[in-house]
Amino acid sequence: MNFKSLLGVILVASISFSANAEKIAVLGVQQALLASSAAADFREKLKSEFSKEDRSLLDLEKQVKAARDKITKNKDLASAEELKKMKIQFQKVFAEYQRNGQALQQKRMEREQAFIQEMRPKLDKVIRELIEKEGYDVVLAKQATLFAKKEVDITPRVVELLNKQ
Template identity: 75%
Template structure:
């Protein structure tokens, strides 16, 4: 019998669960990680690391727009062969722009994953220590809640502790 079926049977029989947690909190794990000093430093390092690649992508984007505009502007003024040559040039520039953007996005995602892998043990340690020191019985992911009182949210506290690590 799977869990849903068992839960349905229990509810149908009128049996209720009486689980009590004395101390409950919610935590936005991703929010805490992204609000940390380490994340801010990481964003700055990414900006520096990818500045040349981003500028190259912007330059390609400008070339794409210029080529497209040139085609639009001259399509009635040039020969069919010239128009075809311009369209081929546009396709080449556009394909390079797409490749460049995808490569940049892939590199950025890899760096972000590496950052998360690096930070995860620190974040887990901070969370475990906070749960232990504050005596929480239940910590729920903030994303899984519909409503929570502000005083039950420990995200800011986790950020503070993470910044001390």
């Protein structure tokens, strides 16, 4: 099925679907979660939690650049043996930089996943309450819509309610 055919099927389905649904909204779930005050607090907490590791990684990055520059500046002046030692030192520092960077990235991802797991029940509760209170028949994922008027986007409202939790 080509794109035009798929678009036609979606259009026909949405028209017939819309005829039966009275109140439709779109929601950017991840956008709402990331825009919440809890997410802002979490980002600050993460920043302070990993500040020591970030500084250490920056120091390693400086060492990598210095080792690279030393090789570049001395490649015509140094003996083959000295150049070999400089390259080995560069490789060691670079490998450590990569390992530490990957480990830090993994820790951040794990913490972010834990935050999302923690926030998901609160987010689901807010969404359910809003749907019931406002009487929505259909709430579509914002990312899955081709077009939606700003008025039908309930993401800002979800953020507001989530911040009150």
